Amino acid sequence: MTGGIGSSDPVSESGLGFRNPRIQRLRRLVSRRDERRESGLVVVEGETLIREAVAAAWVCVEEFVTEGASPVTDVEPSWVSAGVLERVASTESPRPNIALFKVPEQRGLTEVATALVLDRMADPGNLGTVIRSAEAAGFDAVVVTSGSVDHLSPKVVRASAGARFHVPVIEADLDELRTEGFHLLGTSSHQGDDHLNVDWSAPARLAIVVGNEAQGLPDDAPVDGWVSIRHAGRAESLNAAMASTIVCFTAAERRGLL
Amino acid sequence: MTGGIGSSDPVSESGLGFRNPRIQRLRRLVSRRDERRESGLVVVEGETLIREAVAAAWVCVEEFVTEGASPVTDVEPSWVSAGVLERVASTESPRPNIALFKVPEQRGLTEVATALVLDRMADPGNLGTVIRSAEAAGFDAVVVTSGSVDHLSPKVVRASAGARFHVPVIEADLDELRTEGFHLLGTSSHQGDDHLNVDWSAPARLAIVVGNEAQGLPDDAPVDGWVSIRHAGRAESLNAAMASTIVCFTAAERRGLL
Numbered sequence: 001m002t003g004g005i006g007s008s009d010p011v012s013e014s015g016l017g018f019r020n021p022r023i024q025r026l027r028r029l030v031s032r033r034d035e036r037r038e039s040g041l042v043v044v045e046g047e048t049l050i051r052e053a054v055a056a057a058w059v060c061v062e063e064f065v066t067e068g069a070s071p072v073t074d075v076e077p078s079w080v081s082a083g084v085l086e087r088v089a090s091t092e093s094p095r096p097n098i099a100l101f102k103v104p105e106q107r108g109l110t111e112v113a114t115a116l117v118l119d120r121m122a123d124p125g126n127l128g129t130v131i132r133s134a135e136a137a138g139f140d141a142v143v144v145t146s147g148s149v150d151h152l153s154p155k156v157v158r159a160s161a162g163a164r165f166h167v168p169v170i171e172a173d174l175d176e177l178r179t180e181g182f183h184l185l186g187t188s189s190h191q192g193d194d195h196l197n198v199d200w201s202a203p204a205r206l207a208i209v210v211g212n213e214a215q216g217l218p219d220d221a222p223v224d225g226w227v228s229i230r231h232a233g234r235a236e237s238l239n240a241a242m243a244s245t246i247v248c249f250t251a252a253e254r255r256g257l258l
Numbered sequence: 259m260t261g262g263i264g265s266s267d268p269v270s271e272s273g274l275g276f277r278n279p280r281i282q283r284l285r286r287l288v289s290r291r292d293e294r295r296e297s298g299l300v301v302v303e304g305e306t307l308i309r310e311a312v313a314a315a316w317v318c319v320e321e322f323v324t325e326g327a328s329p330v331t332d333v334e335p336s337w338v339s340a341g342v343l344e345r346v347a348s349t350e351s352p353r354p355n356i357a358l359f360k361v362p363e364q365r366g367l368t369e370v371a372t373a374l375v376l377d378r379m380a381d382p383g384n385l386g387t388v389i390r391s392a393e394a395a396g397f398d399a400v401v402v403t404s405g406s407v408d409h410l411s412p413k414v415v416r417a418s419a420g421a422r423f424h425v426p427v428i429e430a431d432l433d434e435l436r437t438e439g440f441h442l443l444g445t446s447s448h449q450g451d452d453h454l455n456v457d458w459s460a461p462a463r464l465a466i467v468v469g470n471e472a473q474g475l476p477d478d479a480p481v482d483g484w485v486s487i488r489h490a491g492r493a494e495s496l497n498a499a500m501a502s503t504i505v506c507f508t509a510a511e512r513r514g515l516l
Contacts, residue, residue, distance in 0.1 A: 196511060
C-alpha cells in the first residue's frame with residue numbers, strides 16, 4: 001500500500017494496475033482454457049460465488065480486491081486499483097472481488113453410481129444450468145466428454161450458481177463409461193422409452209447422456225438404450241437444459257436420491 | 259419497387275429504406291410495449307418463428323423481406339433494402355424475414371383448468387422459458403400478473419421457441435383467479451408441501467403461482483397453499499425457470515395431461 005516515488009497517477013499508485021503481470025495472468029485465466037489447464041486454477045468472480053467455493057472447501061490461492069471493498073476469503077488480499085477488475089472480468093457488471101481457486105484433483109468414476117453425461121455440450125450457460133440440475137437432484141457426478149465447452153470457464157461457474165463447486169465434474173468419454181460398467185441411457189427427442197416408463201432404479205450404475213444442444217446425440221452413439229420426455233404440445237418443445245432438469249429429477253425420485 | 263428520381267443510393271432504391279415510416283413503426287414495435295398494445299401487433303423475427311406463428315393460425319398482416327431472400331408467409335412481401343432489418347431487429351444476428359402478426363383476442367379464464375401463473379416475472383428470457391415449459395406440459399394457459407415483463411416482446415417470443423403462439427397467455431391478477439374458483443398453489447424455496455407429496459389432481463381448477471425471479475412470491479401472497487421442490491444439494495439450488503419446469507411436469511403427470 002505504499003506509492004512509488006515519482007508515480008504519475010496518485011489514484012492508482014497503491015494497488016495493482018492493469019499492466020501488472022499478476023493482473024495480466026488473471027486476464028488470461030478468465031479467457032483462456034489452456035492457461036487454466038496449465039495452472040490448475042479457476043477464476044471465481046463476486047462475493048456470492050467466492051463464498052460458495054469456500055463453503056465447498058475449495059482452496060483459495062489469491063484474492064484480488066478493489067481498493068475500498070472488503071475481502072471475502074482469509075487469504076491476504078491483493079489490492080487492485082479502481083477500474084482494473086472491470087477490464088479483466090468476464091461479466092458485464094463486474095464485482096470488486098475476484099479470487100483464484102485451485103481446481104481439485106479430478107475424481108475417478110469408481111464411487112459414482114448416478115451420473116449426468118454431457119456429450120459435446122457447447123454453450124457455457126447450458127453446461128452451467130445442467131450442472132445445477134444434477135447437483136440439485138443429488139447426482140454423484142457430472143461427466144463431460146471431450147469436445148465439450150470448458151467446465152472451468154467463468155461463465156460455466158456463474159451459470160451453475162456455484163453448483164460447480166458442489167458436484168464433481170469428470171472428463172471421460174462414453175466408451176470409458178461403458179468399460180466402467182455404467183448403463184448408458186441416451187436422451188432423444190424422437191426415440192426410446194418414455195421417461196415416465198423407464199425403470200430408473202434398475203441399473204446399479206446409471207449414466208444419463210445428453211447430447212449437443214444443436215444436434216442432439218447421434219443415433220449411433222454407443223448407448224445401451226434411449227429415453228425421451230413424455231410431453232404434450234409440439235415435438236421439439238424442450239431444450240437440452242429443460243430436458244436435463246426433468247430427466248434428472250425423475251431419475252433422482254425413482255432412485256431415492258431426493 | 260420503383261426508385262426515386264435523383265436517389266443517391268442505387269443499391270437501396272428499390273426496397274424500403276431505414277427512414278421509411280413503416281420501417282420506423284416496425285422499429286418502435288420491436289422496442290416499445292405501448293406501441294404493441296395500441297396496434298395489437300407482435301413482431302416475429304426469422305423463418306422458424308414465423309412458421310410457428312402461421313402453424314398456430316396467427317394472422318400475418320405484413321412480412322418484411324430483405325431483397326434476395328424468400329418470403330415465408332402468403333402475404334404480399336414488403337421488400338426491404340439490404341442492411342435495414344439488421345438495424346431494426348432485436349437479435350444480434352438478425353434474419354432476413356420479419357413479420358407482423360395480429361395478437362389474438364385475449365381468452366377468458368372460463369375454459370382453463372390448469373394454469374401456470376407468473377407473478378411479476380421480470381426477465382423476458384425467463385418468461386419465454388416458462389411459457390415453453392407450460393406448453394410442453396400441456397397446461398391450458400399461462401397467466402401473467404400486472405408488473406410482469408411484456409409477454410409480447412420479441413425476446414419473450416424468441417425465448418419461448420414459438421411456444422408463445424401455442425398456449426394462451428392471459429393477463430390477470432391473483433385475486434381474479436381466486437374469484438374464478440382456482441386453487442392457488444404458490445411455489446416457495448422454504449415453505450409448503452414437498453412437490454412429490456402434493457395432491458396435484460385434487461383441485462378441479464389449479465393455478466400454480468411462480469414469483470419474481472429475484473424476490474420470489476411474498477409470504478403474504480393471496481394463495482391457498484404452498485409447494486416447494488424436494489431436492490438434494492443446497493437450499494437455493496434451483497432458479498425460477500427450472501423450478502417451473504419441474505413443477506409443471508410433475509403436475510401434468512399427476513393430472514393426466516401428458
